[in-house]
Amino acid sequence: xxxxxxxxxxxxxxxxxxxxxxxxxxxxxxxxxxxxxxxxxxxxxxxxxxxxxxxxxxxxxxxxxxxxxxxxxxxxxxxxxxxxxxxxxxxxxxxxxxxxxxxxxxxxxxxxxxxxxxxxxxxxxxxxxxxxxxxxxxxxxxxxxxxxxxxxxxxxxxxxxxxxxxxxxxxxxxxxxxxxxxxxxxxxxxxxxxxxxxxxxxxxxxxxxxxxxxxxxxxxxxxxxxxxxxxxxxxxxxxxxxxxxxxxxxxxxxxxxxxxxxxxxxxxxxxxxxxxxxxxxxxxxxxxxxxxxxxxxxxxxxxxxxxxxxxxxxxxxxxxxxxxxxxxxxxxxxxxxxxxxxxxxxxxxxxxxxxxxxxxxxxxxxxxxxxxxxxxxxxxxxxxxxxxxxxxxxxxxxxxxxxxxxxxxxxxxx
Amino acid sequence: xxxxxxxxxxxxxxxxxxxxxxxxxxxxxxxxxxxxxxxxxxxxxxxxxxxxxxxxxxxxxxxxxxxxxxxxxxxxxxxxxxxxxxxxxxxxxxxxxxxxxxxxxxxxxxxxxxxxxxxxxxxxxxxxxxxxxxxxxxxxxxxxxxxxxxxxxxxxxxxxxxxxxxxxxxxxxxxxxxxxxxxxxxxxxxxxxxxxxxxxxxxxxxxxxxxxxxxxxxxxxxxxxxxxxxxxxxxxxxxxxxxxxxxxxxxxxxxxxxxxxxxxxxxxxxxxxxxxxxxxxxxxxxxxxxxxxxxxxxxxxxxxxxxxxxxxxxxxxxxxxxxxxxxxxxxxxxxxxxxxxxxxxxxxxxxxxxxxxxxxxxxxxxxxxxxxxxxxxxxxxxxxxxxxxxxxxxxxxxxxxxxxxxxxxxxxxx
Numbered sequence: 001x002x003x004x005x006x007x008x009x010x011x012x013x014x015x016x017x018x019x020x021x022x023x024x025x026x027x028x029x030x031x032x033x034x035x036x037x038x039x040x041x042x043x044x045x046x047x048x049x050x051x052x053x054x055x056x057x058x059x060x061x062x063x064x065x066x067x068x069x070x071x072x073x074x075x076x077x078x079x080x081x082x083x084x085x086x087x088x089x090x091x092x093x094x095x096x097x098x099x100x101x102x103x104x105x106x107x108x109x110x111x112x113x114x115x116x117x118x119x120x121x122x123x124x125x126x127x128x129x130x131x132x133x134x135x136x137x138x139x140x141x142x143x144x145x146x147x148x149x150x151x152x153x154x155x156x157x158x159x160x161x162x163x164x165x166x167x168x169x170x171x172x173x174x175x176x177x178x179x180x181x182x183x184x185x186x187x188x189x190x191x192x193x194x195x196x197x198x199x200x201x202x203x204x205x206x207x208x209x210x211x212x213x214x215x216x217x218x219x220x221x222x223x224x225x226x227x228x229x230x231x232x233x234x235x236x237x238x239x240x241x242x243x244x245x246x247x248x249x250x251x252x253x254x255x256x257x258x259x260x261x262x263x264x265x266x267x268x269x270x271x272x273x274x275x276x277x278x279x280x281x282x283x284x285x286x287x288x289x290x291x292x293x294x295x296x297x298x299x300x301x302x303x304x305x306x307x308x309x310x311x312x313x314x315x316x317x318x319x320x321x322x323x324x325x326x327x328x329x330x331x332x333x334x335x336x337x338x339x340x341x342x343x344x345x346x347x348x349x350x351x352x353x354x355x356x357x358x359x360x361x362x363x364x365x366x367x368x369x370x371x372x373x374x375x376x377x378x379x380x381x382x383x384x385x386x387x388x389x390x391x392x393x394x395x396x397x398x399x400x401x402x403x404x405x406x407x408x409x410x411x412x413x414x
Numbered sequence: 415x416x417x418x419x420x421x422x423x424x425x426x427x428x429x430x431x432x433x434x435x436x437x438x439x440x441x442x443x444x445x446x447x448x449x450x451x452x453x454x455x456x457x458x459x460x461x462x463x464x465x466x467x468x469x470x471x472x473x474x475x476x477x478x479x480x481x482x483x484x485x486x487x488x489x490x491x492x493x494x495x496x497x498x499x500x501x502x503x504x505x506x507x508x509x510x511x512x513x514x515x516x517x518x519x520x521x522x523x524x525x526x527x528x529x530x531x532x533x534x535x536x537x538x539x540x541x542x543x544x545x546x547x548x549x550x551x552x553x554x555x556x557x558x559x560x561x562x563x564x565x566x567x568x569x570x571x572x573x574x575x576x577x578x579x580x581x582x583x584x585x586x587x588x589x590x591x592x593x594x595x596x597x598x599x600x601x602x603x604x605x606x607x608x609x610x611x612x613x614x615x616x617x618x619x620x621x622x623x624x625x626x627x628x629x630x631x632x633x634x635x636x637x638x639x640x641x642x643x644x645x646x647x648x649x650x651x652x653x654x655x656x657x658x659x660x661x662x663x664x665x666x667x668x669x670x671x672x673x674x675x676x677x678x679x680x681x682x683x684x685x686x687x688x689x690x691x692x693x694x695x696x697x698x699x700x701x702x703x704x705x706x707x708x709x710x711x712x713x714x715x716x717x718x719x720x721x722x723x724x725x726x727x728x729x730x731x732x733x734x735x736x737x738x739x740x741x742x743x744x745x746x747x748x749x750x751x752x753x754x755x756x757x758x759x760x761x762x763x764x765x766x767x768x769x770x771x772x773x774x775x776x777x778x779x780x781x782x783x784x785x786x787x788x789x790x791x792x793x794x795x796x797x798x799x800x801x802x803x804x805x806x807x808x809x810x811x812x813x814x815x816x817x818x819x820x821x822x823x824x825x826x827x828x
Binding site for chain 2: 024026029031033036037039040044045048049052053055056057058060061062063064069095096097098099102106109110113122123124126127129130131133134135137138139141142143144145225231232233234235236249250251252253254255256258261262263264265266267268279280281282283284285286287289358363365367368410
């Protein structure tokens with residue numbers, strides 16, 4: 001039997017315990033939604049104030065060189081690269097996940113001319129599917145060939161592969177269940193058929209160690225505002241393995257990806273390396289906040305974070321079973337190699353329960369139709385928080401506090 | 415002969431004079447680069463601190479609804495609409511100019527199936543050309559038809575039009591010369607041939623009054639970080655006339671443009687109206703700053719701004735001729751209907767002269783090969799600033815202060 005004292009003891013022994021002080025965490029709140037929007041690092045406050053007052057207010061346009069705004073996408077990208085096993089020069093911070101997916105899908109299709117199939121899974125994050133639908137739909141409507149999107153069984157990707165597959169596009173950690181793909185094995189299977197492997201790391205980067213180079217991945221995208229703590233709507237990132245750089249003709253060919261943007265030549269000439277995947281002017285304020293978020297994860301070290309994350313998610317599942325029996329389904333795999341840093345509980349009144357939790361200071365999020373999604377961010381979560389969250393959940397269930405009409409009216413939650 | 419006293423008298427009579435106090439302007443600096451990066455509004459500082467500390471730090475994920483982050487793209491878009499003659503529901507703030515151009519070009523080509531020509535001008539801002547090249551290149555490489563990009567004579571756009579033209583894409587105020595297109599006339603010419611008219615308002619929005627609806631324009635994009643004072647790398651905006659909304663199948667089909675993003679349906683279904691042109695999660699920090707910048711222009715009123723802007727640019731050209739004779743070429747048209755809010759001077763040592771000006775507290779920018787580009791932002795520029803800037807320029811020329819080896823080494827200036 002797990003007790004609150006056991007968990008307090010684990011906090012006392014936690015080598016990452018002091019990192020919590022680096023984040024703004026409102027009193028009385030147990031924040032289990034760092035997988036939707038990471039907490040504000042104190043240092044990001046200071047950095048943003050400096051960017052606003054000094055860099056924008058005082059240095060104005062000179063900041064592009066003086067304060068190296070122009071270098072932000074590559075610099076922040078390389079820092080993210082350290083978290084996802086990408087050697088320098090292969091990752092940039094830019095645009096949104098959706099826009100980056102479009103850029104990479106268009107590039108991947110061009111790398112495999114004549115092939116007309118994109119493999120993904122129907123449970124992939126919807127925007128990933130929409131981007132594939134939008135790109136292929138546009139090509140067909142403009143008189144190009146018909147590409148098909150083939151949905152694979154997530155537990156048997158290889159069965160969906162053949163030599164017509166141009167690209168396999170999958171999310172590493174499933175946004176709903178928290179289940180992991182085996183990145184090395186799936187990438188190898190894709191390569192066996194000559195397909196380009198494109199990973200969405202939105203629920204991986206900063207949450208689980210990733211070895212893009214080590215897995216021989218071709219391309220990846222990921223999110224800046226979840227585990228990377230980059231702030232609301234932070235720029236996303238993209239990765240392309242160096243071996244592909246020279247062969248990519250960007251579909252989204254913008255001046256920031258030009259070999260010499262300030263020559264103002266009328267003809268596009270792609271920059272060498274990953275810089276060709278940049279498009280427009282980077283959002284400096286949002287990019288500055290992202291850099292601080294990423295710095296925090298580098299300081300904490302992904303291996304230490306993973307160790308604590310597994311302990312948090314494992315302990316939480318144990319506690320739910322201990323305190324709540326079988327009141328909730330547990331969608332997230334128990335195997336340590338099979339899950340990310342979240343636990344997904346299912347309950348047919350999941351939405352109302354989420355609302356009741358929020359009213360009692362526990363912030364989860366909810367994914368239709370019945371998933372309570374709880375993110376465990378080892379940077380700023382304590383083991384005792386698990387106990388307290390489960391105690392509140394148990395009280396809500398025992399007292400039927402969720403059973404209120406106003407909790408059942410859906411509002412958008414991201 | 416114009417004297418400094420004349421100009422001080424104009425400042426004393428200027429109905430917009432008090433707006434200057436709303437912006438952070440470093441002591442001793444004459445900022446003639448608001449067309450590259452607008453100054454920081456004091457209110458943006460306060461707003462950003464609140465977004466950081468309260469909305470991100472304290473309210474966290476709840477801010478998407480509680481603080482209406484989700485409504486930012488439409489709300490800020492509609493405010494921008496007021497500056498460009500667009501009725502509500504046709505403008506959104508989102509992404510970068512380049513990405514928005516891609517979305518609109520792809521949409522325009524789909525609105526005119528079978529047509530294969532894009533008309534633009536070779537002197538258009540390069541990223542506009544690159545985007546057209548990237549889109550058409552991708553389609554062709556993926557097995558679609560060959561589209562051609564046809565360069566028109568900027569002084570005779572109609573001569574380049576025929577019934578194969580799907581879209582005419584032009585920048586309203588030329589980034590280099592400051593010359594204006596006649597938006598109504600060019601739009602009518604495009605429509606005569608059944609083409610879609612796409613305007614780039616990067617150097618117009620907040621600088622000159624624009625009447626998109628009144629000119630019957632089809633589509634437009636524009637910049638948030640120039641005259642709109644939205645901060646470095648602020649989100650851009652896009653406009654699509656309401657009559658086209660239902661017919662557009664977005665190429666960049668992202669979850670924020672879905673009819674019901676939080677249903678997480680695997681199939682894309684475009685949102686009604688302009689919202690379908692949204693793609694990924696909006697960058698909240700940058701978007702919040704942009705809203706404050708736009709508010710300032712609405713308060714000042716575009717007609718009053720235009721009156722002062724014409725007075726500033728006209729007086730500046732007069733002063734340059736009075737004080738410097740023919741030392742500089744003046745690229746910007748003298749006609750009041752023919753120019754935006756900038757004056758472009760040419761000189762074969764333009765780059766070194768720009769560097770010398772910066773060292774003496776006058777901030778211009780430079781566009782290769784020989785253009786000194788001076789932006790006149792009536793919100794925060796005084797008439798006496800014109801005198802002082804020309805006096806410094808005259809001193810630099812008289813003393814050959816620009817003739818230094820270190821001024822001749824080019825560095826990137828945006």
